[in-house]
Amino acid sequence: MSLVHWYLLIAAGLWGIGCYGLIRGPELLRRIIALNLMGAAVFLVMVTLAARTDPADGVLHALVLTGLVVAVSATAFALALVARTLSESA
Amino acid sequence: MNFALAAVLLPLLAAVLALCWRRQAARLVWLSTLFSLLLALAALWQVVTFGPASMQLGGWQTGLAIRWQLNELSALLLLMTALIHSLVASYSLSQWRDAGLSADFWPLSALLQSALSSLFLSVDLFNWYVTLELLGLAAVALVLLSGKKALQAAMRYLLLSLAASLCYLLGVALLYGHYGWLDVPQLAVAISEEPVDHRLALWLITAGLMLKAALWPLHVWLPAAHAAAPAPVSALLSALVVKGPLFMLYMIWSQLAGPELAVTGSWLFLLTGSMALVVGGWSALRTPYAKVMVAYSTVAQLGYGLLALGLMLHLTDPAFTQALFIFVLAHALAKTSTFLAVGEMQLRLGGKRLSTFRGASQTMPLAMFAVAVAGGSLIGLPPSGGFVAKWQLLLPLWQHSQLWWLLPVILAGTLLSAAYIFRLVVLAFNRAKPVRPDFAPALLPQWLALLPALLVWMLAFASGSLLSWLGG
């Protein structure tokens, strides 16, 4: 088994774990962490696919970088929303 | 292409300026929507006269650059975006002091317009991901303008929307892993040359987009979010935002699915579309709240879009592409009118329930007229735009007897939409609750709510050229 295959399988596992966390919860904060795990799985797939060539595919790397910033922005927004939702219902 | 580029950049500039110079935000954004309407008209004119064009952003070769494609379809959708935005902006400007609409509405809606216009022009899978994310965050922020009561709905909308984007992105990563292209037309060529099993990628993309477009059964977030938002925002969300992912679904399935997969996919769209029509219509009929009813009507109406998409894939008949996009245009106009008019009546008469509208034909006849006229198009009464779309859908269906079961489904959907519209209209013709003697709602917002409803009936006169533009 090659390095690429190994990390692709790990990514598949991470995606499943993220899905489980997203649908099981129970806390909103944990669901957001689960979403981040799913994001990490997607980015791992992209980075691993980029590693198939030598040198690694810089185009894919750039896409992952864009994706990372988008993910952190969305997470920040979601966390603020969670904090407000909880303080309203508490 | 120059005009289309300007139509994307102008709202973007307006949003940035509106954030810097907050006192003039409303006027700036309003002006930008009017100018971008002119620019979108010019772009359509350019396409019709000189033919389609495309632009490689940055001037690099295909594949390396993001590509924009301007053809009749994208020009029409660009025009729809600009038109709805200018109508909603005019309405909001005419009544925002009374409605207590936050000043944050203006930069957010301008960003929304820019993102949506870029989405309709782009044919790049990853660029679509970024615009989708932009669209989703802008939509959630706009829903939040309602304050506390929108928190739960916004929370759910945001989480589902993020999960949907990740599904989409995973699908895109799989496709890139197979073929190494992000440009959709190039990817289509690569797929047809060397078909491999890319089902999972397509299903992931489809699941993400169906969730984003609130297509049945992934619509659960829509009614709460659209009903909780302020009226101009609901109009933008229902009329435009859900159409972005629907357009992407059309592009991806029509270009990237091979003939075999297209038939399998068509069954999914036909079944979910039928369910959307019936279940959405039934829920709209049952709810006691006015805006929830209009929101469920969006769920139901998107069922027609799904049916048209499914039929297009199943029978490969271009008539269904025409039906799909005429439906998109007609629904955008009708839903804008409905949400604005219902919002205006709720604001002046006070109350969220349908019973608020008792006697509205006497207290606010103009707004009620707008609801009835727009409702006519939602039902599909001739000669409205909704009728043209439905006619375009039914006419070729007669010739394909194996899909006869769709006819009763469409009939049921039509009857249900007629039922919920008439439920409102009948209430409005009841004896009015007494209002204060000085009750005199402003007329301008009501006229502005009526305008898109009139436009959707005029769509029928333009249907000849619409059909020829969408025919290719």
Next chain:
Amino acid sequence: MSGDFWFDALLGLLLLLLALATILARQLAAAVMLYVVFGLMLALAWARLGAADLALAEAAIGAGLTGALLFSALARQPKSLAPAQGAGRVERLPALLLCSAISAVLGWTLWQLPLQPQHSQLPAALEQLGSSGTEHLVTAVLLNFRAWDTLLELLVLLLALLGTRLVAAPEPAALQHWPLARQWSKRLLPLLVLVAFFVLWRGATAPGGAFQAGALLAAALVVLRLNGQLPALRFDFWWVRALILAGVLAFLLAGLLSLWLNWQPEQAAQWLRWPLPLAKGLILLIELSATLAIGLTLTLLVVGERKELGA
């Protein structure tokens, strides 16, 4: 079996275990901590896969900033768990079966991906690298080949800030200033800022760039702000707004300038096409303003517009 093999095998399993523990941990605080460790391990994996840029970015943004955001959200979590949170929970067994099935199908599909890609954008990108105005491929893609993505991404960041302001989330509980921490942050600050600009400058030729630099800058600002060594940052201050919009504005101005310079009446305009002699300068200008904008936006996202502590 070589050492590399065992390293990757262990790292992969560790990633899975950490992810699982994050989801299953009883305490939310433990889950957040485990997630940060997970992010660092992921950065390690990416470094193994030849993505130095991304390892740096993941450590700074994915683990560092997301971790800071999560911890700050944890501090704002009310003590009693609201009952509404548990609603809509799927039973354990169906969820387990569903997710295992998803993982299996996904793993199967990924397994069948070709080990040698049929086609990739890499050769084209390498070929054009010389005329892109920068020598580092990732920077070239981000700021030239696919610059429109990056502009939209800056808008996403801006929207996150606008949305967060609309939410008006409660402030975290006030913390005591720690004299030692204040001393440390005073010493560390110049170093962090220096490193941030080094990373930015290096981005022209080697791994590094605006986003990593922005994240480092944000880290410095967050530490200072939390120690009360920086005046309050508020979106209402015009200079804060100007800096936050700087990235988008620089992009737009560079785009409009290039449109004007490339203008030919008969031809269609070309958006975001940097004229070759100016490309390096324009890219540097955009990166510099984007770094400031990203740094400040991320700072505001993490610390919010809290009032002076003790005031």
